[in-house]
Amino acid sequence: MNGQWTSKRQQDDEQGRFLRPPTRFRNWISQDGEQGFPPEVGRYHLYVSYACPWAHRTLIMRALKGLEQAISLSxxxxxxxxxxxxxxxxxxxxxxxxxxTTYVRDLYLKVDPQMTGRVTVPILS
Ligand SMILES: N[C@@H](CCC(=O)N[C@@H](CS)C(=O)NCC(=O)O)C(=O)O
Structure with a gap:
């Protein structure tokens, strides 16, 4: 919250439904770079947890597309x-x-020192 870490979070509403706040940073890589960032070998770094289903899908795509040498990994x-x-x-x-970094939250703070939001993986930076 506002650049300060808190482990407390309100993610359910009054009926107990789980609410997933939208991802704070969402961008694209496009072939011509016009619709987002350009593709470039060695430019991007992928942060994952093997425990995360979203993250492991990015690992699968990185492997299937033959990008393991192009996109480095943490x-x-x-x-x-x-x-x-x-x-x-x-x-x-x-x-x-x-x-x-030691904590993934510090990656987010590098982009926005006043960041409010969830600190999640996967991240492509
Ligand atoms: N980036 C995904 C969400 C990914 C996600 O929720 N990852 C989980 C792990 S499976 C996470 O990092 N959770 C940390 C948290 O919510 O504090 C999205 O587009 O909504």
Missing amino acids: VVDPYMGDEGWFFSEAPGCIPDTVNG
């Missing part, structure tokens, strides 16, 4: 703690070699 600890997603020495983790 993998967070599979456990999302009170501080949100983070990088660790756990098996399978790949540290954030691009932005040097």
Whole structure:
């Protein structure tokens, strides 16, 4: 909230329904770069958790499209703690070699230091 981490969140309404707030950052990569960002080898970095179904779909597409050499990868600890997603020495983790963060929330704050919203994976940066 406003750039400050909180592990408390209100995600249900008065009837107990789960509410998923819209993703804060959503952009596109287009072939000509006109409708978003241009495709470019080595330009983009993918952040995932193997525990996340959204994230593992991006890994599948990255592999099927032969983009594993073009888009580099970081993998967070599979456990999302009170501080949100983070990088660790756990098996399978790949540290954030691009932005040097320990907590994924710090990636969001790099884009908007006053960010309000969820800190989620996958992220393509
Ligand atoms: N980016 C997806 C959502 C992805 C998502 O919700 N990922 C979960 C893991 S499966 C997450 O990171 N949750 C963290 C949280 O809600 O604090 C969307 O377009 O809505």
